[in-house]
Amino acid sequence: MPALPKTNHLDPSAACRAVEVAEILTAVYPDRRSLLTFASPYQLMVAVILSAQTTDARVNTVTPELFRLYPTPASLASAKAAEIEKLVHSTGFFRNKARNIIGAAAAVQNRFHGRVPELMDDLVSIPGMGRKSANVIRGAVFGKPAIAVDTHLARVSNRLGLVNGKNPVVIEHELRALVPEAIQTDFSMAVNLHGRYRCYARNPDCAKCEVQDLCPYPGMV
Numbered sequence: 588m589p590a591l592p593k594t595n596h597l598d599p600s601a602a603c604r605a606v607e608v609a610e611i612l613t614a615v616y617p618d619r620r621s622l623l624t625f626a627s628p629y630q631l632m633v634a635v636i637l638s639a640q641t642t643d644a645r646v647n648t649v650t651p652e653l654f655r656l657y658p659t660p661a662s663l664a665s666a667k668a669a670e671i672e673k674l675v676h677s678t679g680f681f682r683n684k685a686r687n688i689i690g691a692a693a694a695v696q697n698r699f700h701g702r703v704p705e706l707m708d709d710l711v712s713i714p715g716m717g718r719k720s721a722n723v724i725r726g727a728v729f730g731k732p733a734i735a736v737d738t739h740l741a742r743v744s745n746r747l748g749l750v751n752g753k754n755p756v757v758i759e760h761e762l763r764a765l766v767p768e769a770i771q772t773d774f775s776m777a778v779n780l781h782g783r784y785r786c787y788a789r790n791p792d793c794a795k796c797e798v799q800d801l802c803p804y805p806g807m808v
């Protein structure tokens with residue numbers, strides 16, 4: 588049996604449970620592709636920035652026209668803010684988002700030769716791009732181990748007793764210590780989906796939960 592990764596400070600069995608959770612939930616959710624529609628790293632970068640504070644489905648309603656009119660980083664970098672604001676209006680926070688996607692396109696065009704970078708430090712230097720977004724891109728288009736901490740992953744990981752806290756950066760690092768690199772992206776995506784479809788923020792469906800036996804949460808409520 589391969590050596591298990593270093594456990595976190597909460598529970599010496601956490602690493603084993605994390606691996607078991609990953610095995611079960613990757614079987615429960617075999618289709619773990621991003622819910623955002625994209626056809627290139629550039630398109631995913633823009634879609635991820637637009638997805639802040641809204642649903643992926645909502646983003647998918649505006650990106651086809653956006654990418655038809657602005658198919659490359661160079662074209663979006665030179666767009667007028669007012670035109671982009673109109674296109675992304677329904678995603679909310681449209682002024683910030685328009686500014687960020689124009690800025691992100693300019694950064695990619697001017698600093699990274701028109702190609703979305705692969706390195707975490709480069710990605711988080713792009714306007715509108717936090718660690719969660721950078722991890723989504725690294726996992727989905729570059730095949731890198733990615734723990735993308737959003738509200739779902741944070742909530743379910745806490746309930747499962749794998750982490751203890753709300754800080755997304757701390758959660759990411761604690762999960763990276765628990766979950767072997769080879770399955771980090773699958774773990775992240777599967778747990779995210781479990782948060783959407785079973786472990787709801789209010790009234791999680793613990794009675795039907797596939798990882799109930801591994802979860803201390805029902806016993807705590």
Ligand code: SF4
Pocket residue numbers: 743746747785786787791792793794796797798799802803804805
């Ligand atoms: S048992 Fe309940 S709290 Fe635990 S992961 Fe499942 S749905 Fe969430």
